[in-house]
Amino acid sequence: MLELRDIHTYYGQIHALKGLSMNVNQGEIVALIGGNGAGKTTTLRTISGMMKPKQGSVSYLGQNVSGVPSHTIMGRGMSHVPEGRRIFPQLTVRENLEVGAYTVSNKKTVEERIQEGFALFPRLKERETQLGGTMSGGEQQMLAIARALMVAPKLLLLDEPSMGLSPLFVEAIFDIIERLNKERGTTILLVEQNASMALGIAQRAYVLQTGEIKLSGQAADIAADETVRKAYLGDE
Numbered sequence: 720m721l722e723l724r725d726i727h728t729y730y731g732q733i734h735a736l737k738g739l740s741m742n743v744n745q746g747e748i749v750a751l752i753g754g755n756g757a758g759k760t761t762t763l764r765t766i767s768g769m770m771k772p773k774q775g776s777v778s779y780l781g782q783n784v785s786g787v788p789s790h791t792i793m794g795r796g797m798s799h800v801p802e803g804r805r806i807f808p809q810l811t812v813r814e815n816l817e818v819g820a821y822t823v824s825n826k827k828t829v830e831e832r833i834q835e836g837f838a839l840f841p842r843l844k845e846r847e848t849q850l851g852g853t854m855s856g857g858e859q860q861m862l863a864i865a866r867a868l869m870v871a872p873k874l875l876l877l878d879e880p881s882m883g884l885s886p887l888f889v890e891a892i893f894d895i896i897e898r899l900n901k902e903r904g905t906t907i908l909l910v911e912q913n914a915s916m917a918l919g920i921a922q923r924a925y926v927l928q929t930g931e932i933k934l935s936g937q938a939a940d941i942a943a944d945e946t947v948r949k950a951y952l953g954d955e
């Protein structure tokens with residue numbers, strides 16, 4: 720479904736991704752883990768067209784999308800929940816969802832998807848008319864995910880969905896991610912600092928270090944790897 724080949728992405732002189740190759744198959748949850756500054760966010764930005772790689776190719780659903788603008792890629796069923804959520808604080812919950820559906824022209828479909836979002840996150844329904852910016856971090860993360868689902872994505876890119884959330888919200892968000900995958904067949908690429916939770920729901924994983932893939936394989940094998948345990952899972 721998604722294939723990155725020898726990707727090099729820069730911020731000016733900073734060489735953030737150094738020949739990264741990875742793939743995500745339809746129906747999978749794939750975790751991308753790594754420390755601060757490893758390049759996880761840059762990888763998602765490169766996939767969704769927010770950044771253009773200097774070298775290498777991104778292929779999505781069999782087409783080369785390197786250099787294709789974000790909104791065009793999104794129109795083909797890819798949705799990106801960015802780091803830090805970025806909901807619209809001055810808009811209500813419902814308005815945030817409507818904005819997420821700006822590429823969906825059929826009003827009935829938009830309303831159906833809003834109701835699906837409310838079914839998935841009943842807490843958002845209770846807060847339908849509340850301003851996004853006045854909600855808790857966990858609620859904003861739910862809204863960010865529900866907004867990304869308004870385009871009924873085939874591939875969902877999630878950047879640190881558990882960041883800054885209380886344990887209860889972390890559980891709820893991971894539960895939803897698993898349900899989206901199982902019940903709707905949504906393919907998911909999950910970037911996480913919370914490596915143990917991510918490896919717990921993913922089938923496969925990649926470990927990124929200073930812009931390069933250091934390790935890849937079945938999530939269970941990565942979780943059992945001694946260097947991974949020491950570096951990312953808090954083992955002594």
Ligand code: ATP
Nearest residue numbers: 730733735753754755756757758759760761762912
């Ligand atoms: P974190 O978990 O801390 O967000 P990350 O793995 O997502 O880390 P990236 O944000 O992708 O890492 O950063 C990769 C590298 O690119 C880092 O060296 C970072 O300093 C650099 N970088 C990221 N954003 C910018 C930017 N806007 N301008 C310049 N350099 C950047």
